[in-house]
Amino acid sequence: MPGIRQNCFRDDGFYKLSRKSRLDRASKAPLGGTPLATPFPYQLTEASLDITRILVQMKAEEHFKNQDPLGWFEAVYAGANNDELAIPWANLTPNPHLLDWFDAHPMPLGKKALVVGCGLGDDAEELSRRGFSVTAFDISPTAIAWCKKRHPFSKVRYEALDLFQAPAGWTRYFDFVFEAYTLQSLQSPLREESIRALSRLVSSQGKLLVVTRGKEPQEQPEGPPWPLAKNDLAYFLQAGLQCDNFEDFIDDETPPIRRFRALYSPVS
Numbered sequence: 001m002p003g004i005r006q007n008c009f010r011d012d013g014f015y016k017l018s019r020k021s022r023l024d025r026a027s028k029a030p031l032g033g034t035p036l037a038t039p040f041p042y043q044l045t046e047a048s049l050d051i052t053r054i055l056v057q058m059k060a061e062e063h064f065k066n067q068d069p070l071g072w073f074e075a076v077y078a079g080a081n082n083d084e085l086a087i088p089w090a091n092l093t094p095n096p097h098l099l100d101w102f103d104a105h106p107m108p109l110g111k112k113a114l115v116v117g118c119g120l121g122d123d124a125e126e127l128s129r130r131g132f133s134v135t136a137f138d139i140s141p142t143a144i145a146w147c148k149k150r151h152p153f154s155k156v157r158y159e160a161l162d163l164f165q166a167p168a169g170w171t172r173y174f175d176f177v178f179e180a181y182t183l184q185s186l187q188s189p190l191r192e193e194s195i196r197a198l199s200r201l202v203s204s205q206g207k208l209l210v211v212t213r214g215k216e217p218q219e220q221p222e223g224p225p226w227p228l229a230k231n232d233l234a235y236f237l238q239a240g241l242q243c244d245n246f247e248d249f250i251d252d253e254t255p256p257i258r259r260f261r262a263l264y265s266p267v268s
């Protein structure tokens with residue numbers, strides 16, 4: 001499949017576009033205007049993204065059966081063979097809910113930021129552009145190698161690392177910790193353990209910004225992803241943080257997705 005997509009889209013900058021733009025573009029003028037290297041009538045649609053998600057869910061399921069609930073991340077990145085379209089969460093642009101937040105709450109230059117489960121590095125690069133000294137990590141060595149390849153002149157320190165093995169020197173070290181979509185890709189009890197591990201990384205005057213899919217407590221969507229209910233986030237409070245701001249909103253994706261954006265800081 002990636003070969004077919006590359007044949008269809010390789011020459012027109014398609015891979016540089018965000019997933020939304022890719023979908024918009026495919027739906028408005030599928031294959032339009034660009035001479036095809038192959039006559040195969042492949043069109044990128046919401047359905048093809050759903051297929052990617054289903055393939056990822058199947059991979060995750062395989063790992064759960066083998067009692068390896070974290071192994072599927074590396075399997076997904078490695079199996080993608082450098083094709084970003086095989087990574088359902090890779091938008092190749094900074095998270096819009098991070099951008100919004102920073103536009104409204106700029107922070108002084110030179111602060112230390114940490115990006116958790118950084119994926120392909122777009123949020124880390126954005127924070128670096130905004131003057132932070134950034135460390136970004138992901139459990140997948142392939143994702144980290146991919147970040148370094150995508151951003152060869154980056155100032156970000158990328159590390160292949162499991163959150164549960166975070167170095168002791170990171171405890172209470174970071175002025176700004178950003179977590180998007182990692183918690184929703186974990187189930188209990190790993191999710192609660194991750195919340196505890198994350199909470200330890202924020203400095204006494206620091207902030208932690210979390211963006212996640214949201215749901216009502218009684219909803220039981222099939223995942224991954226597994227959206228969080230508001231009470232799932234209460235573990236941050238048990239871990240010694242206070243919630244400074246909480247937003248529950250519907251984003252502008254197609255189809256729209258309910259999200260929570262929450263800001264935490266250590267209780268002083």
Ligand SMILES: C[S@@+](CC[C@H](N)C(=O)[O-])C[C@H]1O[C@@H](n2cnc3c(N)ncnc32)[C@H](O)[C@@H]1O
Nearest residue numbers: 073089117118119138139140162163180181182
């Ligand atoms: C759904 S993806 C989101 C990636 C990125 N934050 C984004 O918004 O595009 C979740 C990421 O968390 C990483 N991850 C999951 N568990 C982790 C852990 N225990 N330590 C570090 N990274 C982890 C995965 O490899 C994956 O890249």
